[in-house]
Amino acid sequence: MSVSPAPSLGKRLQDWLPRIVLAPSLALVLVFVYGFIVWTAVLSMSTSRLLPVYRWAGFDAYERLFNQPNWYVALKNLAIFGSIYIVVCIAIGLFLAILLDQKIRIEGVLRPIYLYPMALSFVVTGTAWKWFLNPGMGFEHAVRVITGWDTFRFDWITRPDMAIYTVAIAGIWQASGFVMAMFLAGLRGIDSEMLKAATVDGASTFTIYRRIVIPLLRPAFLSAVIVLAHMAIKSYDLVIALTGGGPGNATELPSTFMYSYTFTRSQMAVGSASAMVMLMGIAAIMVPYLYSELKEKNR
């Protein structure tokens, strides 16, 4: 750290030691993250099909990508899944957090129950819900047997027009408890003096929440939206385990599109192009967020 007049070799080594320790990690990240992203970008501008070929093709693969009806299905599904996932997770999360914040005696029992799905793998979640939503033997069948309501139908998972909503249901089941925890942490951090003043002024509980508490939770809202949007774009395992992208291509997402075009349909350039589009989507969300977070912290 310090510079002495005539440093010996040992001393100089000591000065450089921190950087030497950090260097391998930095090199790994530079090569395996940033280098690989550049590599994927190059592939997306090549003529690669089954194997990587480094012949320049410009934006040809991007053009082909955006001429694929399948890609539009994937984007549309991401929009449906992503918006339902984010909105419902936040609604349930906020609702549960507010309820749990009413001095609930069994909070210590309930909180872990709401949260445990977050510890499971998406493959386990997908497997469980695939079985639960199985029309002939799952929930639909159980309701018919138990209530005698013979025409009850819940066969979304087999219907091309509804299957994407089952992905959203399973995703919400997994992540909404986590969103609850984020809001609960926010609620517990609110200055109680301010709320006391509002009560003295005769504000009702509902008004206090609507006018004071919820606006104060803005940072928690922002974090929740960012985290959920990020998880929605990356969702892959859940769809594979729940519907396998089907029926047909009804639950195709950009992540499953990328995988199948690259590894099973031998359209590596198109697959790479779709990966780059996904990366740009994530970067558009994460870079401004991370930048503001880092700035805030260094203030």
Added chain:
Amino acid sequence: MSAREMAISTAAGPARWSRVVIYGLLIVFALFYLTPLFVMLSTSFKTLDEIRSGNILALPAHPTADAWGKAWGSACIGVTCEGIKGYFWNSIKMVVPAVLISTVLGALNGYVLTKWRFPGHRIVFGMMLFACFIPFQSVLIPMARVLGILGLSNTTAGLVMVHVVYGLGFTTLFFRNYYDTFPTELIQSAQMDGAGFFTIFRRILLPSSAPIIVVTVIYQFTNIWNDFLFGVSFASGGSSPMTVALNNLVSSSTGVKEYNVDMAAAVIAALPTLIVYIVAGRYFMRGLMAGAIKG
């Protein structure tokens, strides 16, 4: 007075009823979260006949652990019929070294980035941080090539390397934020006494790092155990991790569909992370929250 106390005092009259409604709603949601786990467990203890004739919400009439035995030791995955036990060990062999290496590197990185800052340390950290959030699709093809060149395709060692590399960002983030609040004066005075880089780390920082080590280990363990994308991309066949084997088992379409075996396998795959969650839920949450950056 907090928001919750107020809710009680302002609704003094019908307070009783609103309490009943609140508790009712909370319990309904608890059932929503618990039902899939209950269905998984109860199905795994049923016979196939009972699954066909009964309904999934019913408890097993004659509980049997046959499906568990079959899932563990003799269910067919791909062409082999030796159950999921081999894949379970694959996951263990992958998780343990990957968690240890990424945690050690993260601790050292966090130490350098807070206590031995150099010009440009912020950019270095920013680059490592963004690396946490990239969609892995954007590195999948080059990684497959590199693993092939290194002779690590379809090996556990290859997966360990992948998880170390892509886990570094998070482990560095955790330790950096933790060491950031550690008093720098202590380190300066140790330097005056002639203590070097590693001595200070070992004698001063490490002894008080237990909480963040637990958080990091749990976070990495859960993430790596639950990974599917890297497993399915780089280790198909005999070296697959548990999640990939589970998916292969469940989605295989040959023969009679044995839902009880599928569910037993799913519970086995979920068990390690569930146990960690039950034993150390507090630390698990802290890791998730730190992963969501705000803090």
